[in-house]
Amino acid sequence: MPKLKLPVPPLPPSMRPPPKRPGAPKTKPLDAAQEAGIYTVDWIDERTSLSGGLRWLMFRKVPKGTNWFYTLGSATMFAFVSQAITGVFLAMYYRPDAAGGAYESVRHINDDVFLGEFVHGMHKWGSSVMVILIFLHMARTFFFGAYKYPRELNWVIGVALLILTFVMSLTGYLLPFDQRSYWATIVANNITASGPFVGPYLGDFLNGGAEFNATTLSRFYAIHMMLVPGIIGALIGAHLYLVAKLGTTAPPWVKAKPADELTEERA
Amino acid sequence: MNRRQKEEYLRDYSVLKAQGKPFFPYAVAKDGAMACLVLLVIILMSILLGAELGPKADPTTTTYTPRPEWYFFFLFELLRVIKPPEYVALATIGIPTICMIMLFLLPFYDRGPERRPERRPVATLTAILIIGAMGYLTYEGAAAGPPTQIDTPTPASVIAEGPKVVQQYEAGRQVAAQSGCLACHKIGENGNGGPGPALTDIADRLPAAGIQRTLINPTAPMPSFKSLQTNQPEKFKNLVAFLGRLKSESGTAGAANPGTGSGG
Numbered sequence: 001m002p003k004l005k006l007p008v009p010p011l012p013p014s015m016r017p018p019p020k021r022p023g024a025p026k027t028k029p030l031d032a033a034q035e036a037g038i039y040t041v042d043w044i045d046e047r048t049s050l051s052g053g054l055r056w057l058m059f060r061k062v063p064k065g066t067n068w069f070y071t072l073g074s075a076t077m078f079a080f081v082s083q084a085i086t087g088v089f090l091a092m093y094y095r096p097d098a099a100g101g102a103y104e105s106v107r108h109i110n111d112d113v114f115l116g117e118f119v120h121g122m123h124k125w126g127s128s129v130m131v132i133l134i135f136l137h138m139a140r141t142f143f144f145g146a147y148k149y150p151r152e153l154n155w156v157i158g159v160a161l162l163i164l165t166f167v168m169s170l171t172g173y174l175l176p177f178d179q180r181s182y183w184a185t186i187v188a189n190n191i192t193a194s195g196p197f198v199g200p201y202l203g204d205f206l207n208g209g210a211e212f213n214a215t216t217l218s219r220f221y222a223i224h225m226m227l228v229p230g231i232i233g234a235l236i237g238a239h240l241y242l243v244a245k246l247g248t249t250a251p252p253w254v255k256a257k258p259a260d261e262l263t264e265e266r267a
Numbered sequence: 268m269n270r271r272q273k274e275e276y277l278r279d280y281s282v283l284k285a286q287g288k289p290f291f292p293y294a295v296a297k298d299g300a301m302a303c304l305v306l307l308v309i310i311l312m313s314i315l316l317g318a319e320l321g322p323k324a325d326p327t328t329t330t331y332t333p334r335p336e337w338y339f340f341f342l343f344e345l346l347r348v349i350k351p352p353e354y355v356a357l358a359t360i361g362i363p364t365i366c367m368i369m370l371f372l373l374p375f376y377d378r379g380p381e382r383r384p385e386r387r388p389v390a391t392l393t394a395i396l397i398i399g400a401m402g403y404l405t406y407e408g409a410a411a412g413p414p415t416q417i418d419t420p421t422p423a424s425v426i427a428e429g430p431k432v433v434q435q436y437e438a439g440r441q442v443a444a445q446s447g448c449l450a451c452h453k454i455g456e457n458g459n460g461g462p463g464p465a466l467t468d469i470a471d472r473l474p475a476a477g478i479q480r481t482l483i484n485p486t487a488p489m490p491s492f493k494s495l496q497t498n499q500p501e502k503f504k505n506l507v508a509f510l511g512r513l514k515s516e517s518g519t520a521g522a523a524n525p526g527t528g529s530g531g
């Protein structure tokens with residue numbers, strides 16, 4: 001059975017743990033715990049072979065010159081994760097009931113539930129943060145020319161993610177069912193329905209009928225908390241797979257100096 | 268990019284990559300720091316700005332002007348800039364759809380090998396222009412407040428029709444002011460100049476019956492006010508009566524009967 005080898009973290013030499021003396025008995029509980037942990041990971045890895053993929057993902061190199069602008073993509077993903085987590089907690093109390101239950105349940109979250117308004121606020125402002133981050137990330141990839149060969153497909157997936165993010169905020173805006181959400185949604189649905197070709201069908205689909213009615217709210221809720229987040233999650237997976245496979249770009253002004261070994265080889 | 272340029276890029280890139288650092292822990296540390304910052308900002312915004320709930324949705328009377336989330340302001344403002352009604356569909360559907368398609372296809376029509384922004388002047392300038400326009404439209408949209416007041420005086424021609432009509436006219440004016448029409452229409456000096464046409468002298472163009480039809484069965488993006496009619500017919504009647512008397516100053520006073528509000 002192959003033993004899992006953990007890479008040594010890049011610590012300064014003085015902080016590295018001293019190497020074990022051969023023959024020293026392993027009796028300390030910490031050692032035993034470490035053994036057990038490694039055994040468990042080994043057991044899983046023997047049956048799944050996940051460690052290769054993980055190594056491929058985590059120990060790939062990022063090119064020279066990678067700077068803080070490259071954190072915007074993962075920051076967007078983090079904002080999405082935050083939305084998903086706070087959203088789950090809101091869904092525990094929310095009721096998509098157009099007859100008044102929806103508004104009442106949101107009021108209940110705000111006024112009665114422990115930390116309810118805080119989590120609601122995180123979800124509400126998190127959406128703004130995510131939209132800002134996704135635009136910044138897109139601007140970064142645009143100005144760095146990162147959409148060019150061989151990363152065209154990643155850009156296309158990104159645009160789909162952008163549109164879906166807007167669908168999220170559009171459908172989420174209705175859920176509190178206050179005056180603002182209600183009237184903004186009526187206008188948005190009317191605009192959608194006025195589109196050519198698919199417009200009327202899309203409008204009917206969103207409204208759940210020809211007009212805004214009692215099922216519209218539950219439709220928006222289902223789209224907002226199941227359909228679109230699922231697609232976004234899958235697309236982020238594809239996006240990240242391509243990022244790991246192709247590597248992130250180097251900033252366009254960083255020039256490749258011929259590596260030392262290469263020059264030597266040529267000489 | 269032709270074959271040679273592609274190979275050249277991949278070669279350069281593999282050198283740069285070989286000279287880089289491993290993703291873990293260097294990039295992960297930066298990403299983690301950024302994630303903490305994002306979380307901190309979200310938490311601070313939640314604590315400072317809260318999550319207030321507006322008044323409950325009420326399909327009948329809207330003292331509320333339809334206002335989207337702030338990052339849709341630029342779309343809403345676009346509607347306002349493009350005024351002629353025959354172009355409304357262009358603003359609501361046309362321009363956003365075209366922009367989305369252009370965005371999707373970007374890597375397929377911009378295929379040059381150059382990546383530095385300062386050596387791609389067309390792409391860079393276009394992007395800066397679009398970002399500037401979106402910023403400007405968002406700012407304008409944020410600055411346009413939700414107006415709920417109509418301060419046009421009751422015209423002499425209405426006063427001449429007697430106190431009952433005056434009462435109905437003024438009640439209708441109140442309903443119009445509170446129903447969010449001003450978000451999209453101008454009445455006198457009040458309201459926004461778009462996306463809908465000015466209603467200042469709407470009765471010159473449409474009889475009261477036509478106005479009522481528009482309110483019940485409007486063209487997008489105007490919302491339908493049918494529920495107001497079913498739930499509060501009195502208010503709806505007053506609204507139609509008010510709109511049916513909005514004539515230009517030069518219009519002959521009381522020449523045509525501007526509808527009684529029962530409409531058609």
Ligand code: HEM
Pocket residue numbers: 069070071072073074076077078080134137138141146147151154155156157158159161162165236239240243247248249250
């Ligand atoms: C939910 C939204 C999104 C998430 C979670 C996400 C995540 C990421 C991550 C983590 C990376 C790695 C490099 C970096 O952080 O910059 C990346 C790269 C990339 N993203 Fe996104 N992204 C999203 C939306 C978008 C959008 C809207 C676009 C453009 C339309 C886009 C285009 C790209 C491209 C072209 C790359 C490759 C960049 C490079 O190799 O330098 N992404 N994305």
